[in-house]
Amino acid sequence: MKFLDHLEEWLIAFLMGAATLLIFVAVVHRYAAGLPIPGVQDALLKIDLTWAQELCIYMFVWMAKFGAAYGVRTGIHVGVDVMINRLPPDTRKLYVLFGLLAGATFTAIVGTLGATFVWDIAHTDSVSPDLELPKWIAYLCIPLGSYLMCFRFLQVAWTFARTGELPHHDVAHVEGIETSDINPYGMADNLHPADATPSGGRK
């Protein structure tokens, strides 16, 4: 389980960094190849980076699918929690559980749709326009990411059902001011449900 957690974190952080570098290199290459430096220009012109945009898109799509699963584990997904945060904890608990299970249902459906879709196009010879990568490999992130997300929803629901606690990056836990710990979308505001413990997560 620890291994899966680390793999997930490592994968999305890598995709983020790699896509940034890729576009940076592609832009620098485009302009450097226009400079009339003897020798260098010819060498640069021989390198073809037209596939960079497409690869960047696929990297970010993969990052989005696996990152969304990671986001369930960190509790970052925003919702409309104004009403349920005003309910007594035991009633709120029912709603939060309903929400988590709805998330699991939705991602399971999408994962299954995705798996069928990937299976179908794996039997065609459809490839992406620039990279000529078989499309089913590019779209493999949909079943994989969605099933992982489904698993994360169930995992969070299980912990929540037993303890009444949800994952938070709660700014209130920070002593002193450390900017790196303030996550604008990960706080106990009304965009995220509060814990269903009697204190509602209050310290």
Added chain:
Amino acid sequence: MSTLAHVAPVGAPRWPALIPPLMIAIPLALKSAGFPVANPWIIFALLFGLMLTGMPISISLGLTVLTYLFTMTTVPIESVALKLFTGIEKFEIMAIPFFILAGNFLTHGGVARRMIAFASSMVGHWAGGLGLAGVMACALFAAVSGSSPATVVAIGSIILPAMVKQGFPPRFGAGVITTSGALGILIPPSIVMVMYAVATNTSVGALFIAGIVPGLVLATFLGATTWWIARKNNFPRQPKATWPQRWRAFRESAWGLLLVIVVIGGIYTGVFTPTEAAAMSAVYAFFVAVFVYKDMTIAKVPKILLDSANMSAMLLYIITNAVMFSYLMTSEQIPQELAAWMLDKGLGVVAFLLFVNIVLLLAGNVMEPSSIVLIMAPILFPVAMKLGIDPIHFGIMMVVNMEVGMCHPPVGLNLYVASGITKMGITELTVAVWPWLLTMLVFLVIVTYWPTLTLVLPQALGIIK
């Protein structure tokens, strides 16, 4: 001190829990009993009912579409499912993760600190002192960052403790920074503008250029409010900086300020597309933070990559589902019907814009900006086009609306960030921000009914006609 301001006590009433199931059940029951309930009502009842249960917005969007498709329509599910897979395969959308990454590097990289020093050397000796410098620093940081809460974190966490130390009332500082931080999404680059561009097929570059003049005007308005309050209460000022001191502060912050030119200049001259500019600014911000200012060690980079990926993925996941939802809207002809109905009622531009403002301000009470823009823009945009409203003007107006929503409870993101920094409660902060919030509302009216303010710069530069 906790930021959990609105969590109910154990004895709170339970009846509101009945709202979501009733919201969904009543239209469905009426429909099955044979009453002519139009499909849009079913869709919206389902969406808002699911949202109110507190589940992630992305999930409620997706479930609404799936439920509707499985039960009510003959649109083949494959064609909609395809949207789920291809919905975010646009290069413009990829500007969002890049701008988030760039913003995170800038926040941790010491850029904000030097911008504050520069701003305070320029305007710190006037009434308002550090408060006025805070407004200017927020405007400067907004020109390199695309997010409002990030601007509040970057500027606020440095300037607010300094203001309290100088003897400003905590409320004053919190009010200034919470509202000025909202400039983050109006002064380009802006993540919310990218969302609007994606939802309506407008040009990101034109929106960015159009945001400059309104952004500077709003910064001036907020600065004037700050100045006026500070002068009335005789708040402390900074000693006047000499020109050599100002020059030194400028040179120190020049690395950050240069990024403004890279992004805006690059997009305007066509050197980069907006997405490329975002990627370049991420690399540049990394370089400045680690190698020039050395405020960040290379060991912190993986954590920043992970945090940026986390936030980006959350937003991209909303986009994926919102694209699917807007496809459903279009295939059910809902925006067209709304437009026809409004024209039929003789609703003019003035009344429509008022209606849009009210709807968006109400939505700002329960949702954050990206979700609002992604859900509302595809519905309202076609109507605005029918009425002959400029697409860029409409976009900027939506962004200003979102800014207001970020500064008041129950969900204002900026308020929660400021509360995290100052350890003030949300109720106290709400009182603290009202003079600036009122200023913003006045500005919103100006932006709404005076399109020239928005369109003058892009027209002068020949970007739009």
